[in-house]
Amino acid sequence: MEKIRITGTDLAVSPLSLGTVNYGTKTSEKEAFYQMDAYLDAGGNFIDTASVYGCFPPTAEMHASEKVVGRWLKARNAYDKIVISTKGGHPLANDESFTIRLKRDELLSDVDKSLQNLGTDVIDMYFLHRDDPSMPVGEVMETLEEIKNKGKIRNYGFSNWTLKRAVEAQAYCRLNGLSGFTMNQLMWSLAHITIDEIADKTLVAMDKDTYQWHAENHLSAMAYRSVAKGYFEKRRNGAPMRGDLITTYKDPLNDEIYSALLSLHNETGISMTALSLLYFISQPFPAVAIASFTNDTQLSEGLSVLKMDASEPVISQIHALRRDLI
Numbered sequence: 001m002e003k004i005r006i007t008g009t010d011l012a013v014s015p016l017s018l019g020t021v022n023y024g025t026k027t028s029e030k031e032a033f034y035q036m037d038a039y040l041d042a043g044g045n046f047i048d049t050a051s052v053y054g055c056f057p058p059t060a061e062m063h064a065s066e067k068v069v070g071r072w073l074k075a076r077n078a079y080d081k082i083v084i085s086t087k088g089g090h091p092l093a094n095d096e097s098f099t100i101r102l103k104r105d106e107l108l109s110d111v112d113k114s115l116q117n118l119g120t121d122v123i124d125m126y127f128l129h130r131d132d133p134s135m136p137v138g139e140v141m142e143t144l145e146e147i148k149n150k151g152k153i154r155n156y157g158f159s160n161w162t163l164k165r166a167v168e169a170q171a172y173c174r175l176n177g178l179s180g181f182t183m184n185q186l187m188w189s190l191a192h193i194t195i196d197e198i199a200d201k202t203l204v205a206m207d208k209d210t211y212q213w214h215a216e217n218h219l220s221a222m223a224y225r226s227v228a229k230g231y232f233e234k235r236r237n238g239a240p241m242r243g244d245l246i247t248t249y250k251d252p253l254n255d256e257i258y259s260a261l262l263s264l265h266n267e268t269g270i271s272m273t274a275l276s277l278l279y280f281i282s283q284p285f286p287a288v289a290i291a292s293f294t295n296d297t298q299l300s301e302g303l304s305v306l307k308m309d310a311s312e313p314v315i316s317q318i319h320a321l322r323r324d325l326i
């Protein structure tokens with residue numbers, strides 16, 4: 001599968017990014033190394049982590065995900081082979097008030113900690129993990145630009161920002177000569193999600209207006225929850241589903257998508273998960289899926305996409321399934 005050029009950057013990345021939210025906690029370091037080796041072998045070059053992964057609930061090794069990724073990058077001497085994305089500005093693990101931290105000193109300190117955890121001098125793509133809409137957008141963007149100018153990050157993006165705030169931020173950057181956001185990391189998959197059923201109200205999902213804005217501006221998107229936590233495959237193979245999976249994806253459109261996907265799976269032999277990931281190929285703007293895996297079968301089903309052809313005839317059929325977005 002061809003690499004995807006992130007607009008406004010010199011980064012060319014795999015259409016599948018490896019998610020590491022569970023590294024050093026639910027996924028052992030040994031297993032994490034195995035996954036990253038397999039991902040690199042399969043041609044993958046984009047790993048996603050965050051300062052806060054491995055901190056909720058507070059753990060023995062805080063920031064475990066970044067640290068495990070850092071130890072692997074060092075052990076494999078893979079700094080030149082992997083594009084790293086990480087995130088900061090998230091509330092601290094022990095903060096019951098869940099205060100988002102986008103002040104200058106907070107972001108400067110988060111970036112420095114991430115650089116240390118990852119064992120690198122520069123982060124390729126740095127995301128704000130959340131937004132604090134009470135802060136003037138210009139103040140946040142000036143801090144990001146300052147960190148970029150210091151050479152600590154190459155590019156910056158946003159995650160879980162409303163469209164209104166993202167538009168405001170980009171307008172501020174245009175007006176004031178700042179480089180601006182180059183990527184949006186948001187919740188998005190082939191399955192339609194009922195966002196009201198998600199307990200964390202600070203998360204933001206793809207909707208029709210955001211999709212159109214991405215297309216008009218050719219702004220790159222990076223989708224988390226991209227395989228909908230295995231919803232389609234679990235539904236097919238009858239695996240037990242957590243209650244929140246049933247409530248968040250219970251929707252007549254998902255019933256339709258499931259039936260169509262099952263037919264495609266039966267016709268082509270491509271796994272439900274790989275079909276879900278093909279949804280992100282050839283979107284009207286650069287799109288990357290981030291997925292995480294908890295066993296070898298899931299890993300090999302996910303990685304199989306990296307070996308596929310972007311001209312797979314099924315892709316246009318899969319695109320049409322999320323008709324609520326187009």
Ligand SMILES: NC(=O)c1ccc[n+]([C@@H]2O[C@H](COP(=O)([O-])OP(=O)(O)OC[C@H]3O[C@@H](n4cnc5c(N)ncnc54)[C@H](OP(=O)(O)O)[C@@H]3O)[C@@H](O)[C@H]2O)c1
Nearest residue numbers: 019020021224225226227228229230233273291292294298
């Ligand atoms: N920016 C943000 O706010 C944000 C938020 C969340 C995540 N992320 C990033 O996005 C990455 C992915 O997010 P995610 O883990 O929430 O979503 P996801 O990739 O959609 O879901 C991963 C889960 O789906 C299941 N799965 C994967 N492949 C499967 C298969 N072939 N068959 C059946 N089930 C399968 C597994 O769950 P089971 O273990 O239950 O089988 C796995 O843990 C994270 O690692 C992180 O890097 C970012």
